[in-house]
Amino acid sequence: xxxxxxxxxxxxxxxxxxxxxxxxxxxxxxxxxxxxxxxxxxxxxxxxxxxxxxxxxxxxxxxxxxxxxxxxxxxxxxxxxxxxxxxxxxxxxxxxxxxxxxxxxxxxxxxxxxxxxxxxxxxxxxxxxxxxxxxxxxxxxxxxxxxxxxxxxxxxxxxxxxxxxxxxxxxxxxxxxxxxxxxxxxxxxxxxxxxxxxxxxxxxxxxxxxxxxxxxxxxxxxxxxxxxxxxxxxxxxxxxxxxxxxxxxxxxxxxxxxxxxxxxxxxxxxxxxxxxxxxxxxxx
Amino acid sequence: xxxxxxxxxxxxxxxxxxxxxxxxxxxxxxxxxxxxxxxxxxxxxxxxxxxxxxxxxxxxxxxxxxxxxxxxxxxxxxxxxxxxxxxxxxxxxxxxxxxxxxxxxxxxxxxxxxxxxxxxxxxxxxxxxxxxxxxxxxxxxxxxxxxxxxxxxxxxxxxxxxxxxxxxxxxxxxxxxxxxxxxxxxxxxxxxxxxxxxxxxxxxxxxxxxxxxxxxxxxxxxxxxxxxxxxxxxxxxxxxxxxxxxxxxxxxxxxxxxxxxxxxxxxxxxxxxxxxxxxxxxxxxxxxxxxxxxxxxxxxxxxxxxxxxxxxxxxxxxxxxxxxxxxxxxxxxxxxxxxxxxxxxxxxxxxxxxxxxxxxxxxxxxxxxxxxxxxxxxxxxxxxxxxxxxxxxxxxxxxxxxxxxxxxxxxxxxxxxxxxxxxxxxxxxxxxxxxxxxxx
Numbered sequence: 117x118x119x120x121x122x123x124x125x126x127x128x129x130x131x132x133x134x135x136x137x138x139x140x141x142x143x144x145x146x147x148x149x150x151x152x153x154x155x156x157x158x159x160x161x162x163x164x165x166x167x168x169x170x171x172x173x174x175x176x177x178x179x180x181x182x183x184x185x186x187x188x189x190x191x192x193x194x195x196x197x198x199x200x201x202x203x204x205x206x207x208x209x210x211x212x213x214x215x216x217x218x219x220x221x222x223x224x225x226x227x228x229x230x231x232x233x234x235x236x237x238x239x240x241x242x243x244x245x246x247x248x249x250x251x252x253x254x255x256x257x258x259x260x261x262x263x264x265x266x267x268x269x270x271x272x273x274x275x276x277x278x279x280x281x282x283x284x285x286x287x288x289x290x291x292x293x294x295x296x297x298x299x300x301x302x303x304x305x306x307x308x309x310x311x312x313x314x315x316x317x318x319x320x321x322x323x324x325x326x327x328x329x330x331x332x333x334x335x336x337x338x339x340x341x342x343x344x345x346x347x348x349x350x351x352x353x354x355x356x357x358x359x360x361x362x363x364x365x366x367x368x369x370x371x372x373x374x375x376x377x378x379x380x381x382x383x384x385x386x387x388x389x390x391x392x393x394x395x396x397x398x399x400x
Numbered sequence: 401x402x403x404x405x406x407x408x409x410x411x412x413x414x415x416x417x418x419x420x421x422x423x424x425x426x427x428x429x430x431x432x433x434x435x436x437x438x439x440x441x442x443x444x445x446x447x448x449x450x451x452x453x454x455x456x457x458x459x460x461x462x463x464x465x466x467x468x469x470x471x472x473x474x475x476x477x478x479x480x481x482x483x484x485x486x487x488x489x490x491x492x493x494x495x496x497x498x499x500x501x502x503x504x505x506x507x508x509x510x511x512x513x514x515x516x517x518x519x520x521x522x523x524x525x526x527x528x529x530x531x532x533x534x535x536x537x538x539x540x541x542x543x544x545x546x547x548x549x550x551x552x553x554x555x556x557x558x559x560x561x562x563x564x565x566x567x568x569x570x571x572x573x574x575x576x577x578x579x580x581x582x583x584x585x586x587x588x589x590x591x592x593x594x595x596x597x598x599x600x601x602x603x604x605x606x607x608x609x610x611x612x613x614x615x616x617x618x619x620x621x622x623x624x625x626x627x628x629x630x631x632x633x634x635x636x637x638x639x640x641x642x643x644x645x646x647x648x649x650x651x652x653x654x655x656x657x658x659x660x661x662x663x664x665x666x667x668x669x670x671x672x673x674x675x676x677x678x679x680x681x682x683x684x685x686x687x688x689x690x691x692x693x694x695x696x697x698x699x700x701x702x703x704x705x706x707x708x709x710x711x712x713x714x715x716x717x718x719x720x721x722x723x724x725x726x727x728x729x730x731x732x733x734x735x736x737x738x739x740x741x742x743x744x745x746x747x748x749x750x751x752x753x754x755x756x757x758x759x760x761x762x763x764x765x766x767x768x769x770x771x772x773x774x775x776x777x778x779x780x781x782x783x784x785x786x787x788x789x790x791x792x793x794x795x796x797x798x799x800x801x802x803x804x805x806x807x808x809x810x811x812x813x814x815x816x817x818x819x820x821x822x823x824x825x826x827x828x829x830x831x832x833x834x835x836x837x838x839x840x
Contacts, residue, residue: 146658154716172704175706176703206441246820249819251786257789257800258812261455261806263450263452266443268442268444271442354698372699
């Protein structure tokens with residue numbers, strides 16, 4: 117706001133009042149949207165909030181008492197589900213790797229200053245938008261129909277989504293890169309690939325790896341969910357054990373514990389690695 | 401620098417370069433080894449055996465074409481003409497498409513000039529380049545008579561109880577109970593008007609004329625209102641239900657995201673080191689955020705749907721629970737990174753804690769918080785589709801239902817297109833709001 121634009125106190129107060137009025141209208145609109153929204157969601161739900169809230173701890177209590185009763189079995193179950201957990205982690209890791217490689221290529225091709233073919237920039241961006249917008253479950257369910265269950269449909273689905281999501285972040289990072297190294301390399305006669313390889317990649321590598329690590333975390337969750345709809349891994353085991361119902365809930369608890377510990381551990385590790393990557397990148 | 405020092409420096413540089421080169425060589429090798437392990441543990445060589453080409457053909461065909469069944473059942477009188485063989489796509493007798501001739505011996509024109517005639521004892525199939533094929537049925541046995549001198553072509557498969565013929569854009573099949581001809585046509589049939597609507601089968605120009613000046617088809621309602629009503633209540637594509645489902649998905653994302661933000665803002669103040677009333681509170685809240693974040697959306701979904709049953713409320717609450725943890729963590733980090741000088745300035749005027757927070761802290765963190773929330777709004781629209789598929793709400797539910805029936809692939813592709821458009825729309829909406837509110 118320019119001081120010169122406000123010539124009198126009256127004008128300033130009018131401005132403040134108008135701002136407050138806008139703020140008030142927005143707040144009122146938000147409150148209305150929130151209340152009617154919750155009411156509508158409540159009305160369209162099978163069970164109402166008022167009824168459900170009284171039972172929200174029933175199921176956790178039930179599975180926990182069962183787990184407490186059969187606590188001696190827990191370590192065995194934890195060991196039993198480790199292979200499925202590894203499959204879930206493998207799906208996430210491979211999708212992050214393959215999706216990340218695709219994202220690198222898409223990012224370079226769609227970063228304005230680096231793209232070898234300028235005409236391709238916009239189509240590739242739209243392609244990445246579509247890949248990003250498609251929820252993994254859509255591709256996974258269609259692929260399960262074509263390829264049968266197992267880890268491959270989940271892997272392809274997550275890879276596609278990862279390529280789109282990382283591609284956008286990567287290309288933003290690449291567009292912010294310093295172009296002087298490129299000029300320097302060009303002046304000694306380096307080709308396009310050499311310019312990107314030696315001029316851009318070292319600059320963006322810390323950022324890109326940090327984004328990829330974050331994606332890996334997200335992909336673990338996604339791969340667990342896709343397992344639940346039939347794509348293998350620990351999600352699939354969770355669905356099976358839930359279907360067995362009462363009496364076998366100690367296994368459900370074992371899966372919950374494994375999933376929780378994995379997510380917390382990966383979260384902590386990648387948090388540390390990312391801080392190091394970004395800090396180290398700035399120091400270099 | 402003296403010569404020995406230079407020498408030491410050189411050897412050190414060489415050593416570090418050598419180490420780097422080793423890493424550069426080892427990394428791709430390790431990666432290749434890992435991918436090879438995965439190749440076998442995911443059983444990629446076995447995928448060729450599990451792949452279902454027939455499913456792929458159905459899927460690809462359904463994505464952009466539809467089929468009309470013309471069937472005669474031995475136990476039921478009359479000819480049945482129905483799109484995709486569904487009751488809601490059935491043509492009323494006397495209103496069959498032009499290529500079906502009803503009567504005692506009904507005839508069906510085939511694409512490419514052929515013709516199928518249903519006779520009292522079976523059927524006659526004429527293919528211009530091949531000749532006349534006679535299929536006769538006596539009791540439970542079916543016999544095929546080919547033109548003189550012809551060998552059984554590869555598009556015909558016959559046993560004593562089943563005959564199947566395929567041509568370009570058509571298929572014929574006969575079993576002891578039923579004679580059926582399928583005719584394939586490109587497009588999504590009945591997309592706007594189903595067969596019950598008086599507007600079905602009219603061209604664009606005709607519809608425009610009806611909407612604008614021609615007399616009412618149904619005296620009770622205006623033509624335009626009638627058209628909109630018929631599209632909305634289309635029984636084949638259920639546009640009304642689909643729009644509601646999309647709304648439900650967006651609603652889940654909206655309620656979950658903003659609900660989580662509303663809960664997380666006050667908690668973030670208590671968990672930020674520069675505002676926390678005590679170390680214990682801060683530590684407790686941080687661990688609580690970790691717990692909420694660590695319990696995956698999948699686990700929340702399972703637990704909450706036990707209490708609240710299927711529906712959008714459960715989905716919204718599942719999103720809310722996971723995001724409260726995430727927001728609590730990021731918001732409290734944003735609060736820890738503020739510039740204390742502004743707060744000190746406000747404090748020096750004698751303002752109390754609430755006023756300091758409102759004028760000294762609010763303006764600094766609001767853009768960060770808002771941009772975070774808006775970013776999550778977009779990504780939660782996608783999550784809401786997935787969670788909807790699990791808890792049974794919104795477009796995710798419709799999608800899984802359509803996939804599980806394994807035949808409505810045109811509906812599946814319709815929903816996929818809508819989901820993509822919905823997420824992209826939410827993406828641009830959140831981007832627009834972000835620039836609007838944050839950059840001024």
